[in-house]
Amino acid sequence: MSVMDTATFFVEGTANQFEHVLSLYPQALRLKAESKTKKPEELIKLDNWYQNELPGKIKSRGKDAHLNHEELCQTMKWKQTRGKTFPQLNYLIKVNTPRAVMAETKKAFKKLPNLGLAITALSNLKGVGTTMASALLAAAAPDKAPFMADECLKAIPAIEGIDYTAKEYLNFVAHIQTKVERLNGECGDSKWNPHSVELALWTHYVANEFKPELLSSVPEACQKPISEQPKTDAHVNGNVNQTKVFIILLCQLCYLLL
Numbered sequence: 119m120s121v122m123d124t125a126t127f128f129v130e131g132t133a134n135q136f137e138h139v140l141s142l143y144p145q146a147l148r149l150k151a152e153s154k155t156k157k158p159e160e161l162i163k164l165d166n167w168y169q170n171e172l173p174g175k176i177k178s179r180g181k182d183a184h185l186n187h188e189e190l191c192q193t194m195k196w197k198q199t200r201g202k203t204f205p206q207l208n209y210l211i212k213v214n215t216p217r218a219v220m221a222e223t224k225k226a227f228k229k230l231p232n233l234g235l236a237i238t239a240l241s242n243l244k245g246v247g248t249t250m251a252s253a254l255l256a257a258a259a260p261d262k263a264p265f266m267a268d269e270c271l272k273a274i275p276a277i278e279g280i281d282y283t284a285k286e287y288l289n290f291v292a293h294i295q296t297k298v299e300r301l302n303g304e305c306g307d308s309k310w311n312p313h314s315v316e317l318a319l320w321t322h323y324v325a326n327e328f329k330p331e332l333l334s335s336v337p338e339a340c341q342k343p344i345s346e347q348p349k350t351d352a353h354v355n356g357n358v359n360q361t362k363v364f365i366i367l368l369c370q371l372c373y374l375l376l
Contacts, residue, residue: 210245
């Protein structure tokens with residue numbers, strides 16, 4: 119089976135294909151980690167913390183959801199280990215006071231679901247640009263915010279180039295949300311959210327870059343049996359035409375017998 123490119127996967131991928139690709143995330147993460155560092159386990163450990171532990175900690179704080187200083191620095195470390203590295207950002211992020219981190223992240227999370235206002239609030243913190251802000255929002259509200267990963271931006275055909283602005287992030291979110299709605303409509307439930315779609319897209323891009331054969335196991339698009347497919351005008355008209363022909367033939371037979 120030939121492997122589709124990631125742009126095609128984003129546009130045409132079905133729910134069962136996205137689900138399979140998302141299951142490959144741990145393997146794609148290791149491929150990425152091995153390409154970036156001699157200690158891949160460091161990124162894998164950081165990613166487990168970011169994906170599985172941090173969201174729970176934020177949620178446990180209820181209406182006063184926020185991040186503390188250590189969590190902010192740890193998220194920056196995750197972001198840079200997984201993506202591009204800018205050493206100066208590691209310094210800037212540490213300059214923020216614990217009080218400022220708590221206040222600004224709390225303010226930002228209260229702005230949700232307005233992602234634009236949330237990003238504006240987070241940008242008051244030193245070292246926090248749009249991409250970092252998206253990482254914080256994805257951890258706090260994965261049902262509303264995807265992480266603005268370069269790999270995902272490159273995979274969406276409608277996005278030309280990479281522009282780390284709030285406007286471009288909201289454009290990115292709109293494309294991701296459209297896919298979320300399409301996949302959930304196909305599934306008939308709310309299984310997919312912006313962050314899970316973003317993770318599947320990232321997985322496909324990374325796997326395609328480092329080990330395309332990993333994607334050869336992606337199943338064909340699921341199609342409903344013909345008996346379950348809705349009847350189109352062609353089906354209806356075809357049945358009507360066949361009925362007409364049968365009536366005409368029956369009339370002709372009766373005429374001959376008379």
